[in-house]
Each structure stands twice: as C-alpha cells, then as structure tokens.
Amino acid sequence: MMKTAIxxxxxxxxxxxxxxxxxxxxxxxxxxxxxxxxxxxxxxWIHGVLFLLFCGALLLAWKPASWTIGTCAKVFIAGLxxxxxxxxxPWLRREDRRxxxxxxxxxxxxxxxxxxxxxxxxxxxxxAIRSRRSSVRRR
Numbered sequence: 001m002m003k004t005a006i007x008x009x010x011x012x013x014x015x016x017x018x019x020x021x022x023x024x025x026x027x028x029x030x031x032x033x034x035x036x037x038x039x040x041x042x043x044x045w046i047h048g049v050l051f052l053l054f055c056g057a058l059l060l061a062w063k064p065a066s067w068t069i070g071t072c073a074k075v076f077i078a079g080l081x082x083x084x085x086x087x088x089x090p091w092l093r094r095e096d097r098r099x100x101x102x103x104x105x106x107x108x109x110x111x112x113x114x115x116x117x118x119x120x121x122x123x124x125x126x127x128a129i130r131s132r133r134s135s136v137r138r139r
Contacts, residue, residue, distance in 0.1 A: 017085030
C-alpha cells in the first residue's frame with residue numbers, strides 16, 4: 001500500500017476529507033450550539049496538519065503523474081470543498097493505476113548486450129535512410 005505518490009495523495013486526501021467533515025458536522029456544532037469552544041482545538045489542529053500533508057502530497061504527485069497545472073488546481077479545489085476528496089478519490093485511483101501501468105511499460109535498464117543490439121538496429125535504420133536518399137537522388 002502507498003507505493004506511489006498518487007496512492008499516498010489518495011490516502012491523505014481521504015483522511016483530510018474525514019477530518020474536515022468531522023470538524024464541520026461534529027466539532028463546530030459542539031462549539032456553537034453546545035458552548036464548548038475547546039471542542040475544535042484538537043480536530044482543528046489535526047485537520048490543519050492533514051491539509052498541509054495533502055498540499056505536500058499533491059506537489060509530490062504532480063511530476064510523476066505528469067499532470068497539468070489545471071489538473072492540480074482541480075485536485076486542490078476538491079480538497080477545499082467538504083466531500084470533495086471523496087468525489088475525486090475514484091479518479092485518483094484510476095490515475096494511480098495509469099501511472100503504474102505506464103511505469104511497467106518502460107523498457108528495462110539496458111545491459112551491454114541489449115545496448116549493442118539497439119546500436120545495431122540504429123545503424124541498420126540509418127543505413128536504410130541513406131540508401132533511400134541515394135535512390136531518390138538517382139532519379
């Protein structure tokens with residue numbers, strides 16, 4: 001669990017969403033209706049720390065996911081809204097899967113043998129281009 005930056009963002013996003021909803025629907029009514037101003041001190045701190053972690057996780061997930069500024073802004077705005085993190089969570093899960101699959105599609109690190117083979121392929125390709133150029137000039 002939490003192997004990728006997007007997966008960490010997804011988990012932190014859900015925790016931050018739960019803390020925000022708790023703050024809004026439990027702690028705030030206790031403060032204003034119940035007359036207990038201390039009811040928001042600890043949940044407020046927890047939510048603040050989780051929101052900062054959310055912002056940091058978003059910055060760390062930005063490059064590996066190759067998101068645009070607009071995509072990051074949408075995720076950030078969803079983090080500001082009550083229930084927003086739960087709306088974008090399925091999308092973050094799909095994005096995590098997309099990034100993981102694209103990582104597996106990358107070629108393995110080249111060994112000397114495969115590098116030699118790749119060099120041969122490049123020379124063969126360059127030779128084919130030269131022969132085509134020369135045949136075009138002859139006409």
